[in-house]
Amino acid sequence: xxxxxxxxxxxxxxxxxxxxxxxxxxxxxxxxxxxxxxxxxxxxxxxxxxxxxxxxxxxxxxxxxxxxxxxxxxxxxxxxxxxxxxxxxxxxxxxxxxxxxxxxxxxxxxxxxx
Amino acid sequence: xxxxxxxxxxxxxxxxxxxxxxxxxxxxxxxxxxxxxxxxxxxxxxxxxxxxxxxxxxxxxxxxxxxxxxxxxxxxxxxxxxxxxxxxxxxxxxxxxxxxxxxxxxxxxxxxxx
Numbered sequence: 221x222x223x224x225x226x227x228x229x230x231x232x233x234x235x236x237x238x239x240x241x242x243x244x245x246x247x248x249x250x251x252x253x254x255x256x257x258x259x260x261x262x263x264x265x266x267x268x269x270x271x272x273x274x275x276x277x278x279x280x281x282x283x284x285x286x287x288x289x290x291x292x293x294x295x296x297x298x299x300x301x302x303x304x305x306x307x308x309x310x311x312x313x314x315x316x317x318x319x320x321x322x323x324x325x326x327x328x329x330x331x332x333x334x
Numbered sequence: 335x336x337x338x339x340x341x342x343x344x345x346x347x348x349x350x351x352x353x354x355x356x357x358x359x360x361x362x363x364x365x366x367x368x369x370x371x372x373x374x375x376x377x378x379x380x381x382x383x384x385x386x387x388x389x390x391x392x393x394x395x396x397x398x399x400x401x402x403x404x405x406x407x408x409x410x411x412x413x414x415x416x417x418x419x420x421x422x423x424x425x426x427x428x429x430x431x432x433x434x435x436x437x438x439x440x441x442x443x444x445x446x447x448x
């Protein structure tokens with residue numbers, strides 16, 4: 221079974237530019253989560269999709285962040301315009317509805333805003 | 335709000351020795367789950383061990399075991415017979431029984447010395 225795939229693995233952009241991160245969950249996993257780790261700090265929840273619907277987006281920092289999951293498959297997280305404080309590692313995780321514990325995380329996308 | 339604290343940013347252990355990583359948490363809930371996740375460099379985060387709060391018995395997975403002290407809200411991870419492949423960032427995490435969101439600590443970077 222393929223794992224959760226995130227790309228790019230690294231991205232360096234200038235302040236003010238736009239970046240789109242992508243997450244491909246495990247096939248059949250209805251639940252998809254985005255988390256972020258700012259350097260040296262804890263990993264924080266951003267949002268949760270169930271299929272294509274946003275179940276919980278309480279962790280989204282501001283309206284410069286837009287997450288989508290069209291068709292309930294892969295998800296994108298767009299940052300526009302990027303600010304220096306957006307730098308960090310963005311993790312995606314997916315879970316099957318029938319498996320309460322089976323969260324599978326991706327390797328993360330390291331975003332650096334300069 | 336739930337918080338998870340890992341007070342050891344970095345730890346090192348000699349190969350074949352034992353190391354204990356500390357984690358404390360704060361919650362007003364009585365039913366929850368605690369986890370230790372491991373992230374090797376540039377690789378996906380994987381589950382090491384899980385503990386249900388209602389279980390008094392400490393969880394064990396091969397060389398990994400926890401010391402769960404519910405009253406003290408402490409959840410430490412012990413790695414026995416450390417191996418080079420154990421080198422990674424370790425994250426302690428909390429999840430409510432009724433919620434989907436993880437609350438993570440800041441992580442402990444473990445180095446294994448040959």
